[in-house]
Amino acid sequence: MSVPATSRPEAVAGTGASTAAGSSGHWARMPERSNLVALRFFSAFVLRCGRRAARLALHPLTLYFFLFSPGPRRCVKRYLQRAIGPQMGWRDGYRLIYNFAATVLDRIFFLRGRIDLFDLRVVGNEALDAEYALGRGAFLIGAHVGSFEAVGASRQTSADAERLRLAMLMYLENAQQIHAVLSAISDERYRPEVIPLGRPESMLQLRDWLDAGGLAGLLADRTLPRQDEQEAQRGSSRTIDFLGHPTVFSDGPFRLAALLRRKAFFMAGIYLGGARYEVRFEPLADFTDVTPGDRESAIEAALQAYVRRLAALCREHPHNWFNFHDFWLEDTR
Template identity: 45%
Template sequence: MSSPSSNPHASAWMRTPERSNMAMLRVMTWISLRLGRPAGRVVLHFIAAYFLLFAPASRRASKAYLRRALGRPVTWADLYRHFFSFAATIHDRIYLINQRFDLFDIEIQGQAALHDARAGDDGLFLIGAHMGSFEVIRALGRQIPGLHVSMVMHEDNAMKINAMLAAINPQASTDIIGLGRIDSMLRVRDKLNQGAMVGMLADRSIGDDALLPTPLLGGVAYLPTGSFRMAALLRRRVVFMVGLYLGGNRYQINFEPLADFSQTPAGQRGAEVEAAVQRYAALLDQYARQAPYNWFNFFDFWQAPAAVSDTQPK
């Protein structure tokens, strides 16, 4: 197995300038909630076209990813569909946060895997990616009694999400645990002990997270290990979750068993974490090929980080 490498530099996705504008978000929220979802979706076509034409770095990254996922040359129509799918999931977040689940056709697959992992009283980790919409998990509350999900993310992102929620719905509440605090691990442990699910998106590294070179979509991806190391340290089960956008008002939520660290001896954690990352990469590969326009990594995801590339032969 390949050994993890450290990543002392800020990740490309964290260095990418934040293009979202709170004023525009408020305008979109007003249009969407006052004029309805069809009117809001008309605006999405202009937004997708704007980014396609005037965000060359994101366009290049989209093309590099889609070439792998589609296994063929990428057209402008493919690029537009990728950008539009991203805009659509962000737009639908407005309705999901406002609990307008009646507007959507949401299919759930693999619910038995989630039920089996929740058999005990302890909580578990739900690990996903920046693929589709994590927000659709809110709809599960209608079908799974007592479901509670706490999201774990970088502190800066947690602040942005809270600001976004306030812009969409001042009464909306979400349980976000920011990483980087002294008590972050303790808060995660407490939530798990209360039987909650702890959600994390594990496809992007956060600064100094250790990375594991892993086969993905015919290449090598450098995936962070932090989410899995946390699950192993806290001895919890892990379930993979993805909410795929299928077009129109259709979503498909998929659950897959990923790892079980509940009985892992301390001496075997490293090997089990690497196995979990590789299983995670295999699931990303599967769903990226199944729904290629759903993975929203608009940066050079395949570039080796400096700490790794500096050690490669010239």
Template identity: 60%
Template sequence: MKHTNADTSAVDRAAARHGNWAKAPERSNMLALRIISWIALTCGRPVARLVLHPISLYFLLFSPTPRRHIRRYLERAVGPRAGWGDGYKLLHAFSSTVLDRLYFMRGRLDLFDVKVRGYAQVETEAFEGRGALLLGAHLGSFEVLGACKHRSPDRHNLRLAMLMYPDNAQRITEILNAIAVPEARPHVIALGRPHSMLELRDWLDNGGVAGLLADRTLPGSDEQPAQQRGNNIDLPFLGQPARFNDGPFRLASLLRRKVYFMAGLYEGGARYDVRFEPLADFSERVADPAERERRIRAAVEAYVLRLEALCREFPYNWFNFHDFWLEDPH
């Protein structure tokens, strides 16, 4: 099929919308967040979870654009039979993980049944002073990774940082930071800043571990270093080409670090399954540019395959409510 200039322009505009999620306004109300936080911390988790049902139903009924994107995703992850009930399950799982953030940030891991798999290899990289990059997705909960600090008497020394765009969720971040106990609050390295890479390098050199959610195309800016912007790659994902960015892998290659896939999967109730799996090893210098590009491409493809497998295994855990496949008309 022949593509016209208009077709190309439409794709570029769609891609721009795809990358603007970091500047999208929050769909949250400060008073409502404070009320829910008060209920959670005063009345306890069982009572607070009752509030999640009307909240989930409200967003399912009165948020048509996110609902459209949820439907498209579920039809691919669950199948054509996916309907309103599946959308409600996903929103309830999402609101459950948001609520549980309050308790994780308060250090209340005693309320949860958390399984941790594959963490020993990440711990070794950290405690031997090499550091490691953890690449996850908007899949389950990142905050549950704090449970890894309590697996042995020495693991309280684990230094965990989160690479993120802090402007995208200022309200809920403000609430969480206000209630968090110091030992449960992750260090944040802000992306999109000129000094971000240097700060990350120093953090890793001191034996820290840094996590990044890599399932969204990174917002482009000429002020950002090229290794943070990366290149967009279209890869098959749940039966349809989707756009992923290789910036996180270029960063790992530049800093010469090992990369692990991470996921804090929500299994319902108070159960979480935290998984770490080796994804790529960039610790050795590669002089040949073509070979370096091949390794980066292979790492992105491995990441997408792992994400796809988990989306099929835990379809109600992936929380992307924007036009991921660029299907909305201009």
């Protein structure tokens, strides 16, 4: 199950490459293309055959997606030209899609608690562990980069694994089928809680979760159309330079952290190939003592820090970017 403040496109074995990819219009308005039968078949195949055998299917699936999905391929090319430069080639696009397929496959094993299959390296978790030990709760803010399941798995190996409480904040409307299947195949001991956003009770549920010392994870690299101008969770859209181009980001995740007076940490589960992942945590913002008069400037600073960190990560590991839609809204101009 992907972690996302928003839903995430799935590109393997019918797992729903979003029709938003490369299409005109906002990604969130596009229908989900998940095929429930294909999802269940693929999951059963993976669990029966094991990770090594299932990985043999990754190249054929990647090649199919690469050849017959021109919209997502165009969006991938645009991104890679900005993250790598004009020297990028078709091999970079193929590698990015293959990495995505590999992380989708590994998601199943992470959700079954099979951490023994992976080489997980954790960097920068000391500050987060200290906050968690105090029982105050905190936000983990990431992007559609790498694997959130690797992030969750890294927390399972901590000394506090027995009492670890991790919830994902997400809009379920765009990923109902994939969420249902992944919930069915996962071991409930390793499945994150889900706090649905965009509902009247969401803020209270989130506040109670954090007050009980839980961690709340969400992905902040997609904006949602605002249906209710008073809905604080959606936040405001800001145009910020990202990879050398003006890009729209929402300050909603940081507004949530500010309203609930919590610390926010950047998170990423970077796929390094084979069975290797590097999980990173980095302090982004501390809203615990921010006064109402300083709140807006603190939110702006946190969003700017997030975008800078995300851009640096994309340049360092460009083949971990899994946004297959018109991210810069160039097809709508």
